[in-house]
Amino acid sequence: MKALAASVVLVAIASLVRAAGGPPVENGIFRPADLVELTSLDPTIRLDIRYATADNFVHRPVYAEARAFLERPAAEALVRVHRTLRKDGYGLLVFDGYRPWAVTKAFWDATPEKKRIFVADPSKGSKHNRGCAVDLTLYDLATGREVDMGGAYDEMSKRSYVTWPGGGEKARAHRDVLRNAMELQGFFVYPWEWWHFDYKDWTEYPILDVPFREIAPTPLQ
Numbered sequence: 001m002k003a004l005a006a007s008v009v010l011v012a013i014a015s016l017v018r019a020a021g022g023p024p025v026e027n028g029i030f031r032p033a034d035l036v037e038l039t040s041l042d043p044t045i046r047l048d049i050r051y052a053t054a055d056n057f058v059h060r061p062v063y064a065e066a067r068a069f070l071e072r073p074a075a076e077a078l079v080r081v082h083r084t085l086r087k088d089g090y091g092l093l094v095f096d097g098y099r100p101w102a103v104t105k106a107f108w109d110a111t112p113e114k115k116r117i118f119v120a121d122p123s124k125g126s127k128h129n130r131g132c133a134v135d136l137t138l139y140d141l142a143t144g145r146e147v148d149m150g151g152a153y154d155e156m157s158k159r160s161y162v163t164w165p166g167g168g169e170k171a172r173a174h175r176d177v178l179r180n181a182m183e184l185q186g187f188f189v190y191p192w193e194w195w196h197f198d199y200k201d202w203t204e205y206p207i208l209d210v211p212f213r214e215i216a217p218t219p220l221q
C-alpha cells in the first residue's frame with residue numbers, strides 16, 4: 001500500500017515536471033555524465049557549429065558558444081574515426097554533438113508536423129541530449145574544404161535519406177566513406193539523415209539540459 005502511494009506520488013511529480021515543460025523523467029540507472037569537448041581530444045577535428053549562428057533551419061543562434069561535446073566513450077570513438085580517415089585524405093567536420101534538451105524542444109516547436117522525422121520528440125528526448133549523437137561530414141585534408149555529400153546538412157528533403165540514390169557517384173562514395181568509418185567505431189547512421197550518427201551505448205546515458213557554459217572544461221590531451 002505504502003509502495004503504491006509512493007509510486008502514485010512519483011507519477012504525479014513526473015506529470016508536474018512534464019507540465020512545467022522540462023525534460024522527460026526517466027526511470028533507470030545511468031552512467032554519470034562525462035561530457036568531453038571534441039577539440040580538446042583532437043584539435044584537428046573541425047567544427048562548423050551552425051546552431052551557434054543564424055545559418056540553420058530556425059534562422060537564429062540557439063547556442064551561445066560554438067562548441068561540441070560528447071560523452072567520453074563516444075568522443076574517444078569519434079577521435080578514432082577521425083584518425084583512421086587520414087589515410088583516405090579526409091578529416092571530420094562536426095556540426096553538432098551534445099545538445100541541451102531545451103534546444104530540442106525549441107526545434108520541435110519550430111518544425112511543421114510533416115517535417116518532424118527530421119527532429120526529435122522532446123517528450124522522448126534526443127540522443128543528442130544524451131551526448132551520444134553527432135552530426136558531421138568530411139573535409140578534404142588537401143584543400144580544407146567540406147566534401148560534396150549530394151545534399152546539405154539539416155536539409156529537410158529526400159536527399160537527406162541514406163537510401164537516396166541521387167547526388168552523383170562521388171557524393172555517394174563520400175557518404176559511404178563516412179558511414180563505414182563511423183560504423184567501425186560503434187556509431188549507427190540515422191536512416192533519414194546521412195549526417196546523423198548515434199553511439200551504440202546511448203541508452204546508458206541520461207537526457208541532460210545543461211548549457212555549454214556549465215560543462216567543466218576538458219584538459220587538453
Ligand SMILES: [Zn+2]
Nearest residue numbers: 133134135196
Ligand atoms: Zn543529429
